[in-house]
Amino acid sequence: MPTHSEIQTLLAEIEQNNPQTAPELEQFRLDYIGSKGKLKALFEVLKTLPPDEKKTFGANVNQVKQAAEQKYQQLKEQLSEVVDNTAAPADLTMPAQTTRLGSRHPISLFLHRAVSIFRSIGFQIADGPEIEDDWHNFTALNTPEDHPSRDMQDTFYIQTNPAVLLRTHTSPVQARYMKKNQPPIRIIVPGRVYRNETISARSHCQFHQIEGLYVAENVSLADLKQTILYFARQMFNKDVQIRLRPSFFPFTEPSLEADVTCFICHAKGCPVCKYSGWVEILGAGMVDPNVLENCGIDSQKYTGFAFGMGIERTTMQIYGIKDIRLLYENDARFLRQFAGSL
Ligand SMILES: [Zn+2]
Structure with a gap:
């Protein structure tokens, strides 16, 4: 013991x-x-x-x-x-831990580039609400109630008030701008629009447009043609050709659709241009005199042209993106691929 x-x-x-x-x-x-x-x-x-x-x-x-x-x-x-003195001292020569830099979304890349091209020829950016009223979205743009062309765009209406809707195009900003400003008017309107469509690989209920409007004295179809050509050559490459085809939009007369020679295959034929050598990029036309009058502009004195293009479709063609939904899923692995392009 x-x-x-x-x-x-x-x-x-x-x-x-x-x-x-x-x-x-x-x-x-x-x-x-x-x-x-x-x-x-x-x-x-x-x-x-x-x-x-x-x-x-x-x-x-x-x-x-x-x-x-x-x-x-x-x-x-x-x-x-106390600090544990037995631990190895910090190695000050070690490379710093870096935070990965973000990059612009492909939609933003296209929009920023398009905006800078139009700004270089004197267009100013205009903005407007995404929640619109029926008058600015349709009536002012020569599309009265019961007009069959309203069926062309499937609209999200607010159930309790059919006069309120999500804008189906960026064109109502044109109407808003013309009501407040007299010519010369030269604006571009980039923004998000909404359609009541089933979401699939090819269509979505939201997408982006960029819209342009030029109203002044003696504006002609030749000005429109040259503007489209200038944009296409700056946006894609300096050798592209354009082709204008007759079309119909309620707010322009005459109306046209513009194609460019395929920027993927240089018009040799590929799946993007469906082997035709041409890719549609926008719709356009001379502003219908009714639209000018609806917005308080003298259609005897002034003429104008307008154009609008969907951003997603062309962005997808440029980058070879097969599914529109990828653009909205915010998967960093997908988005990282576009850093530094355009
Ligand atoms: Zn092609």
């Missing part, structure tokens, strides 16, 4: 043992408090003692145990507060 003096020696040993590091502290715990430590051994001895000796011996061992545990807790707190 350990004598009283042996217990005193153990107590002194604990008091003099001063671990300086986390591993040393752990060793301290194992030596004294752990399940194979010296205190555990003393408690084993305690079990074997006759009752009269148990009391004194037990009290002594408990005193040592409390001292050991108290010291362990105290040292543990101290060590957690």
Whole structure:
């Protein structure tokens, strides 16, 4: 049986043992408090003692145990507060951890480029609400109620108020701008539009358009043709040709659709141009005099042209994107591929 003096020696040993590091502290715990430590051994001895000796011996061992545990807790707190000096010093020559830079969305790339081309020939950006009223979206643009051409665009109406809708094109901004400004007017309108369409690989209920309007004295179809040609050559390449085909829009008369020689295969024939060598890029025409009058502009004095193009379709053709939904899913792996292009 350990004598009283042996217990005193153990107590002194604990008091003099001063671990300086986390591993040393752990060793301290194992030596004294752990399940194979010296205190555990003393408690084993305690079990074997006759009752009269148990009391004194037990009290002594408990005193040592409390001292050991108290010291362990105290040292543990101290060590957690100081920096561990045994760790390797920071390597200041290590390359910094970099945060990956974002990049512009392909839609934005196309829009920014188109906007800068039109701005270079004097067009200003105009903006308008995406929640529109029926008059600006349809009536002002020569599309009165019950006009069959309203069927051309499947519209999101607000159920409680049919006069409020999500704009189906960026053209209502033209009407808003003409009501407030007299010619000469030369604006482009980039923005988001909405159609009540089933979402698939080829169509979506939201997409982007860029719309242009030029109203002044003596504006003619020749000006429109040259503007489209200039845009196409700046946007795609300097050798593209354009082709104008007659078309119909309620707000322009005459109306046309413009094709460019395929910017993917250079008119040799490929899946994008369906082997025709031509790709449709926009619809346009001379602004219908009714539209000018609806917006308070003298149609005897002024003429104008307007054009509008869908951004998604051409963006998808340029980049070979097969599914329009990829443009809206915000998958960084997809978007990262376009960094620095256009
Ligand atoms: Zn082609």
